[in-house]
Amino acid sequence: MKKKYTGKLRIVPLGGLEQIGMNITAFEFEDSIIVVDCGLAFPEDDMLGIDLVIPDVTYLKDRMDKVKGFVITHGHEDHIGALPYVLKDVNVPIYTTKLTMGLIENKLKEHNLMRSTKRKVVCHGQSINLGDFRIEFIKTNHSIQDASSLAIFSPAGTVIHTGDFKVDYTPVFGDAIDLQRLAELGKKGVLALMSDSTNAERKGFTQSEKTVGITFDHIFAEHQGTRIIIATFASNVDRVQQVINSAYKYGRKVVVEGRSMVNTIGTASELGYLDIPENTLIEIEKIHNYPPEKLVLITTGSQGESMAALSRMAADVHRKVTIEPTDTIIFSSTPIPGNEKSVSKVINELSAKGAEVIFQDAHVSGHACQEELKLIYALVKPKYALPVHGEFRHLKANAGLAESLGIPKENVFIIQSGDVLELSQDEAKVVDHVHTGAILVDGLGVGDVGNIVLRDRQHLAEDGIMIVVLALERKTKRLLSGPDIVSRGFVYVRESEALMEEAKQVMAESLEKTLAGKNIDWNKIKMVIRDTMNDFIWKKTKRKPMIIPIIMDV
Numbered sequence: 001m002k003k004k005y006t007g008k009l010r011i012v013p014l015g016g017l018e019q020i021g022m023n024i025t026a027f028e029f030e031d032s033i034i035v036v037d038c039g040l041a042f043p044e045d046d047m048l049g050i051d052l053v054i055p056d057v058t059y060l061k062d063r064m065d066k067v068k069g070f071v072i073t074h075g076h077e078d079h080i081g082a083l084p085y086v087l088k089d090v091n092v093p094i095y096t097t098k099l100t101m102g103l104i105e106n107k108l109k110e111h112n113l114m115r116s117t118k119r120k121v122v123c124h125g126q127s128i129n130l131g132d133f134r135i136e137f138i139k140t141n142h143s144i145q146d147a148s149s150l151a152i153f154s155p156a157g158t159v160i161h162t163g164d165f166k167v168d169y170t171p172v173f174g175d176a177i178d179l180q181r182l183a184e185l186g187k188k189g190v191l192a193l194m195s196d197s198t199n200a201e202r203k204g205f206t207q208s209e210k211t212v213g214i215t216f217d218h219i220f221a222e223h224q225g226t227r228i229i230i231a232t233f234a235s236n237v238d239r240v241q242q243v244i245n246s247a248y249k250y251g252r253k254v255v256v257e258g259r260s261m262v263n264t265i266g267t268a269s270e271l272g273y274l275d276i277p278e279n280t281l282i283e284i285e286k287i288h289n290y291p292p293e294k295l296v297l298i299t300t301g302s303q304g305e306s307m308a309a310l311s312r313m314a315a316d317v318h319r320k321v322t323i324e325p326t327d328t329i330i331f332s333s334t335p336i337p338g339n340e341k342s343v344s345k346v347i348n349e350l351s352a353k354g355a356e357v358i359f360q361d362a363h364v365s366g367h368a369c370q371e372e373l374k375l376i377y378a379l380v381k382p383k384y385a386l387p388v389h390g391e392f393r394h395l396k397a398n399a400g401l402a403e404s405l406g407i408p409k410e411n412v413f414i415i416q417s418g419d420v421l422e423l424s425q426d427e428a429k430v431v432d433h434v435h436t437g438a439i440l441v442d443g444l445g446v447g448d449v450g451n452i453v454l455r456d457r458q459h460l461a462e463d464g465i466m467i468v469v470l471a472l473e474r475k476t477k478r479l480l481s482g483p484d485i486v487s488r489g490f491v492y493v494r495e496s497e498a499l500m501e502e503a504k505q506v507m508a509e510s511l512e513k514t515l516a517g518k519n520i521d522w523n524k525i526k527m528v529i530r531d532t533m534n535d536f537i538w539k540k541t542k543r544k545p546m547i548i549p550i551i552m553d554v
Contacts, residue, residue: 008422009156009191011386014436015039015055017417018392020198020336021078022438024055025161025388029154032131033066035090036150036161037073040081041438044338048457049442054082056437060090068130072096073163074147075103076235084111085439085446093118095128097137099146099237102267124148124178139178141168143209143366144235145273149182156424157191160380164196164389166206166365167372172213172238173273179379186380191423193382197390198367200397205371207364212332213242215361220246223328226356227292228252229321231302231310232332234260236366237268239332240298244276247296253282257321258300258309284320292326302333304342311342314349325354332362337391370401377405384428385412386421456546464489464545466537468507468529471552477515480554483507483529490545499540506536522551 007030016023021041027034043050060067069092072080080100084107094104094117101121108114122128124139136151142164150161160182169176199206220228232239240256247254254276256265268274287295301310310329312318323329329350335343350357368376377385385407387398392414399412413428415421420432439446440454470482485503510532514525529549537543 007156008424009154009159010431011159011192011194011421011423012059012434013388013415013417013419014057014059014434015041015417015438016078016389017395017415020390022053022055022082023079023389024057024082025194026060027133027152027154027159028063028066029132029156031066032068032133033060033063034068034130034133034135034152035060035070035092036152037079037163038070038081038083038086039076039078041078043440046458047440047454048461050440050454052081052441053438054085054441054446056435056439057086057090059434059436060086064090066131067092068133069093069095071128071130071135071150072100072104073150073161074142075100075144076164079164080104080107084108084113085441087113087117091116093120095120095122095130095135097122097124097146097148099144099268099271099273102271103235103264106263106267125181138181139175140165141171141177141209141366142166143233143238145173145237145268151181151185157383158185158189159192159194159423160185160190160382161388162193162195162368162376164198164367166368167375168206168208170208170210172209172241179375182376183379186382190380190382191425192384192386192428193377193380194386194388195373195376195398196367197387197394197398199365199369200373200387200390200394200401202365202369203371204369206367206369209238209242209364212239212362212364213245216242216246216330217249219328219330219358219362220250220252223356224250225293226326226328227295227297227324228328228330229297229299229310229313229323230330230332230362231299232363233302234258234264234300236332237264237273240265240268241274243296243298244274244280248277248280252294252296253290254280255282255284255287255295255297256299257284257297261298261300261309287320292324297321301346302331302343303336303339304344304346306342311346314346314353323350323353323355327353327355329355329357330362331357331359334363334365370397373398373401374405377402377407382407383411383425384423387412387414459544459546460489463543464491465548466490466533466545467548467550468533469550469552470511471554472515472525474553477520479508479511479515483511487545490543491541502540503533503536507532525549525551 010028012026014024023037023039025036041053127136134153138149140149152159299309301308385402387395395414402412418436419430422431467486469484471480514528526549530547533547
């Protein structure tokens with residue numbers, strides 16, 4: 001006899017809404033949870049010294065007995081980057097396509113997690129059963145190969161998660177998006193559609209990746225006497241393929257530079273996602289054996305990241321490559337929101353060296369614009385629309401599209417990370433809010449830097465530090481030496497000797513009064529030091545450095 005279900009489907013985004021990055025969503029039905037994607041975000045400007053930001057998965061840790069597996073849509077960092085950190089607490093199998101798995105395995109090797117992590121490669125069109133769920137992988141196009149949409153079948157109904165996608169009828173590698181399958185599912189009835197909102201504000205269609213290949217061809221034809229350097233995203237395998245095609249056509253050798261780029265291209269070519277003609281790729285050490293006009297460098301750094309290869313070349317600190325006035329440099333990407341400043345800094349540095357910099361028309365997005373989103377809504381005909389993957393304005397634009405196509409306003413949900421949306425054939429509503437958050441990774445420390453530490457770093461960065469050192473005799477509480485004052489990042493001491501002397505004087509007087517009193521303890525002395533210094537420095541300089549008293553007990 002078939003099991004009777006009365007439960008509702010719960011969708012719980014644990015990250016990735018209100019921002020681009022850190023995508024992770026839990027789908028829960030009775031005793032089963034599946035997790036779609038597990039990405040990281042890059043730190044914001046005020047997160048001093050932080051390397052990565054990963055999602056807080058307390059919700060999953062508390063329900064470990066229900067969690068059946070991670071289902072990953074594609075291999076970008078904002079969808080797979082947090083896996084090695086999260087797997088240490090939530091060790092469940094990973095299901096995804098071939099190239100995505102190859103990129104995940106690179107990370108697992110780095111973190112020594114290969115033996116302890118179960119992995120299963122799934123082909124497009126295949127389904128997997130996890131608890132009460134069946135998940136089907138559907139072919140889509142994106143700026144990385146092997147991207148998938150997911151059809152998530154639950155007893156409460158079918159949810160389609162588009163993943164990051166665009167509609168590309170002429171992809172560089174493999175097939176176009178499987179619109180036919182999406183239409184079939186739409187005919188059978190889809191409860192909810194969760195769709196990519198990144199480009200929901202842009203009208204029209206996203207152009208095919210092949211158009212970039214045509215642009216490259218023109219640039220190569222026009223610049224046959226110069227060395228060409230192309231900066232793009234490390235993960236954009238199709239873009240790299242098109243550079244290789246143009247390089248081969250014009251008899252140039254290709255050098256790949258930047259650690260993430262080398263890793264991704266290595267994995268992609270091993271798995272058969274890149275077609276590199278023999279003797280086209282050369283090691284960076286060998287560039288001096290060829291004239292500049294016979295070389296193409298593909299490099300990381302299209303976002304102006306300070307440690308990436310192109311930024312190091314622009315700043316003259318790259319060990320192997322020096323920018324020459326005869327170079328042509330192509331930015332094959334658009335700045336991610338927030339990176340515009342650093343990208344324009346690198347472009348200026350390169351231009352100042354006399355190089356020609358091209359950043360127009362050498363990129364197309366990997367995300368769907370309005371007309372493609374409308375096409376998906378029209379084929380899938382969902383009862384409920386759930387815009388995902390984007391900042392609030394992108395989600396709002398996507399919600400507007402859904403409503404313009406006839407989905408009632410009350411059936412369109414813009415939810416936040418942590419909201420619990422319960423769905424059934426009869427109704428959908430947000431019923432709860434669970435704990436979510438960001439965990440900061442600094443070096444090897446995961447989560448050991450919190451808001452207080454960040455606040456201290458901010459304070460130190462803005463105002464510097466002053467250390468007041470003194471020695472007291474334990475019994476008599478007599479001042480034996482000091483107070484001495486050391487400062488860093490506050491004022492240049494040699495030019496401010498008078499200020500420092502006066503500070504010592506004020507401090508000594510204040511301590512004398514305090515030590516003459518009765519019932520004094522260490523804490524009281526420290527408080528007096530802090531208060532006296534803060535008042536004095538604020539009056540004199542209108543600044544508030546961090547004051548650290550050090551009392552030696554002799």
